[in-house]
Amino acid sequence: MLNVLDHPLAAHIITHLRDKTTKPATFRTLAYQISMLLAIEATANVETSAKEIETPLERMTGRELAHETLVVVPILRAGLGMVQPFSDLFPDVSVGYIGLERDHATAVARSYYCKLPPLSNRHVFLVDPMLATGGSAVQALTIVKEQGAKNPTLVCIVAAPEGVAEVEKHHPGTPIHTAALDRQLNDRKYILPGLGDFGDRLYGT
Ligand code: PRP
Numbered sequence: 001m002l003n004v005l006d007h008p009l010a011a012h013i014i015t016h017l018r019d020k021t022t023k024p025a026t027f028r029t030l031a032y033q034i035s036m037l038l039a040i041e042a043t044a045n046v047e048t049s050a051k052e053i054e055t056p057l058e059r060m061t062g063r064e065l066a067h068e069t070l071v072v073v074p075i076l077r078a079g080l081g082m083v084q085p086f087s088d089l090f091p092d093v094s095v096g097y098i099g100l101e102r103d104h105a106t107a108v109a110r111s112y113y114c115k116l117p118p119l120s121n122r123h124v125f126l127v128d129p130m131l132a133t134g135g136s137a138v139q140a141l142t143i144v145k146e147q148g149a150k151n152p153t154l155v156c157i158v159a160a161p162e163g164v165a166e167v168e169k170h171h172p173g174t175p176i177h178t179a180a181l182d183r184q185l186n187d188r189k190y191i192l193p194g195l196g197d198f199g200d201r202l203y204g205t
């Protein structure tokens with residue numbers, strides 16, 4: 001269920017995100033732009049309902065979004081950089097938070113925060129820019145499913161094949177949207193070629 005964004009603008013943005021000379025202010029703008037493209041792609045199947053309207057010329061039946069069914073859940077901290085496009089496009093979206101942090105020595109993610117709105121019968125989008133070993137995504141998917149989410153969608157910016165395989169192993173059939181599928185992980189579990197530590201580059205830490 002992997003969907004890799006294929007658009008010249010996405011390729012342009014991801015190249016500048018990867019560039020190590022890109023400064024945090026520009027990095028944040030680029031993160032917003034790529035997340036906007038991903039948000040549009042990832043929501044291609046959300047529900048709409050019929051709406052009768054009158055154009056200046058005649059009556060017609062249009063479609064409108066059922067906004068209230070959407071929930072976006074960033075994995076803190078880097079996932080926060082992907083939330084704004086969802087709330088700009090879908091003003092009624094609910095936002096939940098899952099705090100996970102990888103141990104620098106083991107690359108195993110530790111949970112430190114969780115605050116979620118009701119998830120049953122809602123379309124849940126987990127957003128986290130980097131899918132590396134997949135440990136964080138697998139934990140987050142387990143948490144949102146325990147809270148009632150059915151078939152949550154994972155949205156990331158750069159994915160490693162190892163992370164995609166890990167998600168598929170533990171949560172088969174999960175829709176995954178990414179702007180780039182990279183080559184591999186290095187021995188410190190960073191994505192190659194990747195873009196480095198997303199959270200550090202986003203927040204200048
Ligand atoms: C990064 C990233 C993901 C995770 C991916 O977060 O934002 O959450 O690593 O790695 P994984 O697939 O191997 O689990 P990090 O733990 O560095 O925390 P941060 O967002 O606070 O920087």
Ligand code: URA
Nearest residue numbers: 132190191196197198
């Ligand atoms: N987290 C990041 O921010 N970057 C990686 O390459 C892997 C995990």
